[in-house]
Amino acid sequence: MATVTATLDLTDLTDMPDGPLPDRDSINDWSMKSFDDYFTATARHSARTFAQRAAECEATGRWAKEWHRHPEASVLSLLAAAETSAPPEDRPWHAARLDAYVELHGLRGWHRYTDLRGKHSIQINLIRKREDGEHGRHYVHAADHMHGPCRFWVVDRDTHRTVYRSFANGIARQWIEEREAAAT
Known part of the structure; x- marks a missing residue:
């Protein structure tokens, strides 16, 4: 199997895995x-x-x-x-x-x-x-009440993991703003 190098040519499909058409x-x-x-x-x-x-x-x-x-x-x-x-x-x-x-x-x-x-x-x-930095990386998800008092979760779009939890939406948004400001 061929490896793809840093100079990627998407139009070159010569070494694409091939096989019979579905029949x-x-x-x-x-x-x-x-x-x-x-x-x-x-x-x-x-x-x-x-x-x-x-x-x-x-x-x-x-x-x-x-x-x-x-x-x-x-x-x-x-x-x-x-x-x-x-x-x-x-x-x-x-x-x-x-x-x-x-x-x-x-x-x-x-x-x-x-x-x-x-x-x-x-x-x-x-x-x-890359030029956008961390702007837009995180978002706030309001979890169900069964998750306790910290029901506003900050989710990382790159890993889809919860990185912060808060009891208030405003605090969760503030956490995102501080994280984005620190990254620039």
Whole structure:
């Protein structure tokens, strides 16, 4: 498997993991192997489609979303979709491209995680660039009353972890403002 270097060319898809296209006729008599092969081919095809769209978006801007704050966020979304939909054996190739793209453009505000079912996922929040600093990194989440008196949680968008808890919304927002001011 090839590694992605710092000079990323998204339009070069020559070493992308490839395999047969999904074929429903290959499923025979409820064989588990034939179902697995079909679902792997379907996942690989989806990942390939998202990777091709990311390359096209980078080259022409065709798949770009106008509502993104940074134009690179559209490519990031397509690369994340490619990694998420790829079969496990192809995922490192797509992850390397995503990591290289993020590093090249200095994008923050996303993270990988495994959901409760054990499925690999990527959460994209408010995308920021390196130049934005820490502005927009944290947000306040009002938790349910069953969480006790400290029900206003400050959540980090980059890690999706609670970093501070308070009994008042204003204090939580003040904590965010102080953190952002200290980082600049």
